[in-house]
Amino acid sequence: MARVYNFSAGPAVLPEEVLKEAADEMLDYKGCGMSVMEMSHRSKMFQQIIDEAEQDIRDLMGIPDNYKVLFLQGGASQQFAAVPMNLKKNGKAAYIVTGQWAKKAAAEAEKYLEVQRVASSADKTFSYIPDCSDLDIDDDVDYVYICENNTIYGTKYHELPNTKGHTLVADVSSCFLSEPVDVSKYGVIYGGVQKNVGPAGVVIAIIREDLIPEEVDSTVPTMLQWKTQADAGSLYNTPPCYGIYICGKVFKWIKKMGGLDAMKKRNEEKAKILYDFLDNSKLFKGTVVPKDRSLMNVPFVTGDADLDAKFVAEAKAAGLENLKGHRTVGGMRASIYNAMPIEGVKALVEFMEKFEKENA
Ligand code: PLP
Numbered sequence: 001m002a003r004v005y006n007f008s009a010g011p012a013v014l015p016e017e018v019l020k021e022a023a024d025e026m027l028d029y030k031g032c033g034m035s036v037m038e039m040s041h042r043s044k045m046f047q048q049i050i051d052e053a054e055q056d057i058r059d060l061m062g063i064p065d066n067y068k069v070l071f072l073q074g075g076a077s078q079q080f081a082a083v084p085m086n087l088k089k090n091g092k093a094a095y096i097v098t099g100q101w102a103k104k105a106a107a108e109a110e111k112y113l114e115v116q117r118v119a120s121s122a123d124k125t126f127s128y129i130p131d132c133s134d135l136d137i138d139d140d141v142d143y144v145y146i147c148e149n150n151t152i153y154g155t156k157y158h159e160l161p162n163t164k165g166h167t168l169v170a171d172v173s174s175c176f177l178s179e180p181v182d183v184s185k186y187g188v189i190y191g192g193v194q195k196n197v198g199p200a201g202v203v204i205a206i207i208r209e210d211l212i213p214e215e216v217d218s219t220v221p222t223m224l225q226w227k228t229q230a231d232a233g234s235l236y237n238t239p240p241c242y243g244i245y246i247c248g249k250v251f252k253w254i255k256k257m258g259g260l261d262a263m264k265k266r267n268e269e270k271a272k273i274l275y276d277f278l279d280n281s282k283l284f285k286g287t288v289v290p291k292d293r294s295l296m297n298v299p300f301v302t303g304d305a306d307l308d309a310k311f312v313a314e315a316k317a318a319g320l321e322n323l324k325g326h327r328t329v330g331g332m333r334a335s336i337y338n339a340m341p342i343e344g345v346k347a348l349v350e351f352m353e354k355f356e357k358e359n360a
Pocket residue numbers: 010074075076077078101147149150151152171172173174192
């Protein structure tokens with residue numbers, strides 16, 4: 001069966017090369033006679049896999065030496081709790097609410113500390129990023145939290161907020177490795193890998209070492225203390241071995257493609273094709289303020305729910321899958337992560353043109 005163009009927001013399309021290589025190695029990884037899935041996480045071979053993966057992501061993102069790279073589990077959602085649990089000192093944090101995921105993170109944090117919601121774009125269905133140049137942030141907050149790319153609404157911070165010297169924590173689940181990033185501007189960067197980086201089940205957290213506390217409240221579960229995994233090189237317990245192995249392959253694929261500068265260029269090119277079409281269409285309309293548009297998630301509507309449903313169904317029949325918008329917003333959303341080929345975006349736009357002619 002031919003592969004479809006998969007516009008899922010996550011789990012999402014992965015590079016075909018990576019999948020093929022993994023398939024070739026499925027029964028016998030590098031002559032050891034077993035799959036990585038069957039391998040002890042304490043073996044030399046797996047240690048090499050995780051070490052190489054860490055080195056490759058360090059190279060790609062230019063991660064400074066004073067940052068730890070942790071391969072974790074529990075989804076990005078578990079870090080919604082781990083972040084306040086580990087960073088709590090004064091017991092207060094500032095959250096910028098730009099969508100469901102930031103909202104959920106703030107609600108979770110509120111179980112452990114006082115949350116100040118210093119800005120929000122809820123007034124316009126999260127269709128923009130609020131001005132974060134001069135936020136009213138208390139001096140004693142432990143950190144400022146953002147969701148850098150809002151998967152559901154298709155917005156992205158193209159400029160980081162002015163945290164007024166406070167530690168910046170960012171959930172980058174849906175923009176991980178999609179463009180170059182200056183890691184030194186963040187205290188913590190984390191994300192689930194199931195969009196741009198690998199299969200569901202792995203969370204990567206990049207944490208400045210001085211933010212990993214020696215001691216936390218005694219009620220914090222051992223597995224949620226960053227120090228537990230930082231001291232153990234992400235091997236305190238059995239890690240998601242196969243997922244880490246695939247992430248490692250994706251890192252090598254990105255390196256081969258030319259690194260994050262090349263990824264950005266490729267992603268800009270793809271997104272431009274779709275946004276240019278939306279800006280000129282009489283039927284389809286993008287839902288995001290142009291200056292805050294994401295390169296990764298592109299939501300759009302016709303304005304008629306029945307027509308939207310027809311579009312999604314006909315697109316699926318044409319091999320363009322998973323274009324239905326998030327259940328909380330409706331309409332359509334095309335997620336065009338790193339691994340989506342430019343041909344996929346062109347095929348989508350061609351289909352939209354045809355649909356527009358037939359349904360105008
Ligand atoms: N943060 C963002 C930006 C997301 O898009 C998602 C999931 O789509 C999550 C967090 C939740 O991730 P997980 O399902 O890994 O907990």
